[in-house]
Amino acid sequence: MKVQVPIAICFIAGMIMLVKFFIPHYWSDRLEEELLNWARIVGAFALVLGISSLLRTHVEKIRRRRRDYGYSFVTLLAFIIACVLGIGWGLDPPSPFDWIFTYVFAPLDATMFSLLAFFVASAAYRTFRARTPEATIMLLTALFVMLGRVPVGDMLAPHGLFVAWAAALGFCIVWAVYPWLRHHTGQAAPYVGLLIIVAPVMVAFSLYLAQSASETTEWLMSVPTIAGKRGIILGVALGSIATSLRIILGIERAHLGGGGGS
Amino acid sequence: MEPGEAVATGMYYLSGPVIGTGVAVLLTLAIYSFLYADNPVYKFAEHLFVGVSAAYGVAITYHMAVLPLIIDPLFRPQNTPSGQPQYWVIIPALLGLMMFSRFFRRYDWMSRWPIAFMMGIGAGLAIPATVQTSLLPHLYSTMQPLAPMAEGRLDLLTGIDNLLLLVGVVCVLIYFYFSLEHKGVFGVASRVGIWFLMIAFGAGFGNTVMARISLLIGRVQFLRFDVPEIFFPPSP
Numbered sequence: 001m002k003v004q005v006p007i008a009i010c011f012i013a014g015m016i017m018l019v020k021f022f023i024p025h026y027w028s029d030r031l032e033e034e035l036l037n038w039a040r041i042v043g044a045f046a047l048v049l050g051i052s053s054l055l056r057t058h059v060e061k062i063r064r065r066r067r068d069y070g071y072s073f074v075t076l077l078a079f080i081i082a083c084v085l086g087i088g089w090g091l092d093p094p095s096p097f098d099w100i101f102t103y104v105f106a107p108l109d110a111t112m113f114s115l116l117a118f119f120v121a122s123a124a125y126r127t128f129r130a131r132t133p134e135a136t137i138m139l140l141t142a143l144f145v146m147l148g149r150v151p152v153g154d155m156l157a158p159h160g161l162f163v164a165w166a167a168a169l170g171f172c173i174v175w176a177v178y179p180w181l182r183h184h185t186g187q188a189a190p191y192v193g194l195l196i197i198v199a200p201v202m203v204a205f206s207l208y209l210a211q212s213a214s215e216t217t218e219w220l221m222s223v224p225t226i227a228g229k230r231g232i233i234l235g236v237a238l239g240s241i242a243t244s245l246r247i248i249l250g251i252e253r254a255h256l257g258g259g260g261g262s
Numbered sequence: 263m264e265p266g267e268a269v270a271t272g273m274y275y276l277s278g279p280v281i282g283t284g285v286a287v288l289l290t291l292a293i294y295s296f297l298y299a300d301n302p303v304y305k306f307a308e309h310l311f312v313g314v315s316a317a318y319g320v321a322i323t324y325h326m327a328v329l330p331l332i333i334d335p336l337f338r339p340q341n342t343p344s345g346q347p348q349y350w351v352i353i354p355a356l357l358g359l360m361m362f363s364r365f366f367r368r369y370d371w372m373s374r375w376p377i378a379f380m381m382g383i384g385a386g387l388a389i390p391a392t393v394q395t396s397l398l399p400h401l402y403s404t405m406q407p408l409a410p411m412a413e414g415r416l417d418l419l420t421g422i423d424n425l426l427l428l429v430g431v432v433c434v435l436i437y438f439y440f441s442l443e444h445k446g447v448f449g450v451a452s453r454v455g456i457w458f459l460m461i462a463f464g465a466g467f468g469n470t471v472m473a474r475i476s477l478l479i480g481r482v483q484f485l486r487f488d489v490p491e492i493f494f495p496p497s498p
Contacts, residue, residue: 002371006378013379017386037331038354039383042376044327045358051316071309078313086321094278097321103282104289105318107484108311111293114477118297124467134456138464145468176453221465223423227430228462230400231455234431235438237396244385244392255381256374 007250014248055079133172140168141220148217170196283492290481404431430458 016035020028058072086097124142174196246252292307332355334341335348342348357379363372406424410417436448437455444452 002374006374009375010378010382010385013382014386017383018389020386021390035383037351038357039380040327041331041351041354042358042361042380044323044332045355045361045376046380047319047323049361049364051320054312054316068305071305074306074309075313075316078310079317082314082317083320086317087324091321091325099278099282100314101318103286104310105314107286107289107481108293108307108314110477111290111481112308112311114474114481115293115296117471117474117478120471120474124471134460137457138460138467141461141464142468142471145465146472149468149472219423220461223426224430224458224461225465226462227427228434228458228460229466230404230427230431231434231438231458232462233396233400234435237392237400240392241389241397244388247381247385255377257377 003253003256006256007253011248011250014244018248051079133176136175137169137172140172141225144220145217148214148220280492283489287485287489290485404428429454434458 013035016031020032055076058075061069061072062076082097082100085095085100089095089097091097091101124139177196243252247255289307289310292303295301296304330341332351335351339345339347357376360372361376363369404427406427408421408425408428410420410424412420433451433455435455436451437444437459442448
């Protein structure tokens with residue numbers, strides 16, 4: 001009852017959604033639509049559960065008079081007032097909730113996230129200082145993407161920012177493989193290293209002579225970045241399918257939590 | 263007279279937008295005060311944000327899910343397409359209520375039923391959706407010709423790009439393959455995979471920074487241009 005029934009519910013719900021995909025029919029579409037509505041209803045209750053957790057935290061803070069408990073009143077009052085206005089008077093303009101959304105929520109949201117502009121650069125510097133070739137490549141790519149997104153990038157390097165990126169890439173390759181080079185080429189290592197640096201620059205120069213910063217960024221975003229992201233996406237997709245199958249078949253039971261029972 | 267319009271005496275007709283803009287300015291400055299140091303004004307704005315955000319979620323859920331999917335079918339059937347009461351929505355509503363059994367230690371096992379239902383629906387949806395939207399399109403986009411022709415001639419640049427894409431994807435997948443020790447050729451490919459990942463992370467980071475800068479520019483433009491226009495409109 002405590003474990004077998006949830007596993008059965010999970011199996012039936014999962015199999016219906018899975019099998020439905022292979023049976024495109026009016027009734028299977030209706031069944032899917034109804035089950036999705038059920039999920040939205042259950043999800044609404046789950047949201048209430050999450051909100052109640054937030055409210056309990058603040059009520060507890062006030063009850064125990066913890067440090068800065070006065071601000072918890074602000075959270076609770078703001079929540080109650082906005083909830084009453086939103087549920088009572090609707091969301092569409094001109095409603096009191098729309099006023100709160102436009103003049104309180106939207107400015108706070110945008111400003112809070114824009115605040116990160118000040119901290120993200122310094123945090124990044126501290127986190128991935130160019131200690132390794134990999135970190136250097138990451139920083140350089142970030143730098144070129146940022147330069148390519150603003151007009152000043154094209155003004156600084158109207159022709160050949162890509163060449164600079166290729167030179168840096170060659171330098172990082174030599175940095176990474178130099179011990180191996182020295183082991184295998186002995187005295188010739190510096191010359192081989194130089195060749196590794198020059199090669200991407202020459203290729204870049206011949207292929208993208210008239211490349212502007214914004215075009216370089218577009219290329220960076222559409223070729224090497226996509227390659228990296230696609231590898232991650234394919235891995236995540238395969239993992240997601242495997243995990244979903246494990247959940248439907250009841251092999252994966254972590255979401256059922258502890259508590260025992262049978 | 264329009265709200266916010268200047269009158270001859272220099273006074274302003276206080277309206278929703280005028281008061282709202284004033285509130286937005288104060289809250290914007292309150293958040294930016296954190297750049298100097300953590301202070302009570304920032305904390306006030308921060309806690310206000312938390313409260314309003316939570317209420318926003320509740321209000322949206324009420325109007326998008328609770329009202330049309332529970333209240334209307336049960337108590338106001340005239341608002342539904344069929345016009346008939348739909349009592350079966352009691353089943354998901356009961357499942358949802360079972361979530362609250364988590365508050366009672368003796369009955370907390372009941373909360374597993376709605377969780378299992380949600381997980382089943384999510385897992386069942388995820389498999390075909392992932393295959394259709396992630397797996398197959400990305401595999402298809404990776405398997406492009408290495409010597410493509412354009413107008414009867416070899417398109418060398420596109421070929422190099424396609425080769426780079428293929429090598430990058432394969433190397434990244436090799437990096438995430440842990441069933442074989444990363445040594446020899448496999449190790450080199452894995453290392454190249456890390457480089458492609460670093461380029462992807464760097465580009466992602468650069469984009470994130472620029473998105474934040476765009477928001478900052480938006481707020482500065484609001485303070486510099488929008489605010490004076492509302493509080494000090496040009497004379498007619």
